[in-house]
Amino acid sequence: MKVYSPTSLQEAYEILASTEAKILAGGTDLMVLWNSNVAKLPQVVVDIWRMKMLAQIDDEGEVLRIGARCTYTQIINNPLTKNFAPALVDAARTIGAVQIQNRGTIGGNVVNASPAGDSLPVLVAFDAKVEIGSLRGVRTVALEQFYTGYRKTVLAADEMVTAILLPKQREDEVSKFYKIGTRAAQAISKVVMAARAVLQGGLIAAVGIGVGSVAPTVIRAKATEGVMLGRQIDDELVTAARRTMMNEVKPITDVRSTEFYRRTVSGNLVAKFLREIV
Numbered sequence: 001m002k003v004y005s006p007t008s009l010q011e012a013y014e015i016l017a018s019t020e021a022k023i024l025a026g027g028t029d030l031m032v033l034w035n036s037n038v039a040k041l042p043q044v045v046v047d048i049w050r051m052k053m054l055a056q057i058d059d060e061g062e063v064l065r066i067g068a069r070c071t072y073t074q075i076i077n078n079p080l081t082k083n084f085a086p087a088l089v090d091a092a093r094t095i096g097a098v099q100i101q102n103r104g105t106i107g108g109n110v111v112n113a114s115p116a117g118d119s120l121p122v123l124v125a126f127d128a129k130v131e132i133g134s135l136r137g138v139r140t141v142a143l144e145q146f147y148t149g150y151r152k153t154v155l156a157a158d159e160m161v162t163a164i165l166l167p168k169q170r171e172d173e174v175s176k177f178y179k180i181g182t183r184a185a186q187a188i189s190k191v192v193m194a195a196r197a198v199l200q201g202g203l204i205a206a207v208g209i210g211v212g213s214v215a216p217t218v219i220r221a222k223a224t225e226g227v228m229l230g231r232q233i234d235d236e237l238v239t240a241a242r243r244t245m246m247n248e249v250k251p252i253t254d255v256r257s258t259e260f261y262r263r264t265v266s267g268n269l270v271a272k273f274l275r276e277i278v
């Protein structure tokens with residue numbers, strides 16, 4: 001295996017353009033796949049750990065620019081994410097334990113494309129964009145459009161994710177992150193949800209809900225959002241939102257949970273969100 005450790009974007013782009021290579025960030029997904037022989041060892045690896053420009057969190061006005069190589073520990077401790085992305089901080093705190101949080105990156109979570117990736121519902125709920133770079137230039141894609149199917153993304157072989165552009169939570173906005181697994185910690189999600197809302201004069205003036213582990217990719221619960229928008233929070237709305245969410249998710253039964261459980265819990269979580277924010 002040939003391993004490159006570039007320190008500049010140009011260097012990384014040139015390697016990716018000239019050879020078929022696998023990008024390695026924290027390795028917390030890849031090492032598991034390689035060690036268990038689920039994925040074949042690649043001939044060429046581009047280790048991006050030393051690319052400091054990808055490990056920064058910057059304030060860009062309305063959005064936070066979170067470098068793809070930022071770890072969960074960085075996200076948990078950074079004042080910008082603490083102030084403007086509390087739901088992402090809550091999600092980061094539930095990912096693995098400290099060892100994984102020190103090594104796992106947000107770019108790895110996004111590109112790994114697991115429907116159970118815990119940062120993804122937050123990113124979808126807040127309309128995040130993925131910044132993608134290559135020798136051909138830079139493009140941005142809405143996270144919702146980044147996935148084309150189960151574990152499939154729009155990323156081409158010569159491209160890498162350079163950053164996540166995450167709109168800041170507004171001052172009048174509230175957000176929540178809920179992760180349901182077999183245990184309270186160190187568990188893969190059976191259902192994971194992030195929701196945000198703005199309440200004005202007792203009415204829901206804006207809302208965004210992302211749900212994971214309930215479909216082949218993370219989903220934005222647009223039908224449920226539609227039911228909630230412009231409404232006052234009362235028992236009738238809670239019932240309607242719960243029912244819509246239960247119909248909107250498309251879960252399967254697998255080793256971790258059943259379709260019925262996931263539908264029921266998705267409905268319960270949206271009801272919990274409404275009760276908590278009222």
Ligand SMILES: Cc1cc2nc3c(=O)[nH]c(=O)nc-3n(C[C@H](O)[C@H](O)[C@H](O)COP(=O)(O)OP(=O)(O)OC[C@H]3O[C@@H](n4cnc5c(N)ncnc54)[C@H](O)[C@@H]3O)c2cc1C
Pocket residue numbers: 022023024025026027028029030031032048068069094095096097100103104105106107108109110111112116117118119159160161162186187188
């Ligand atoms: C014990 C354990 C517990 C875990 N717990 C959780 C959990 O609770 N929640 C959760 O969501 N995940 C969990 N994970 C999975 C994993 O830690 C996360 O998905 C993590 O974010 C992956 O990031 P990484 O940097 O380690 O990715 P890597 O393993 O380095 O890479 C993952 C994939 O992304 C690609 N990639 C990485 N960076 C880029 C980039 N910048 N551009 C293009 N492609 C890129 C790689 O080529 C690879 O295909 C756990 C893993 C372990 C081993």
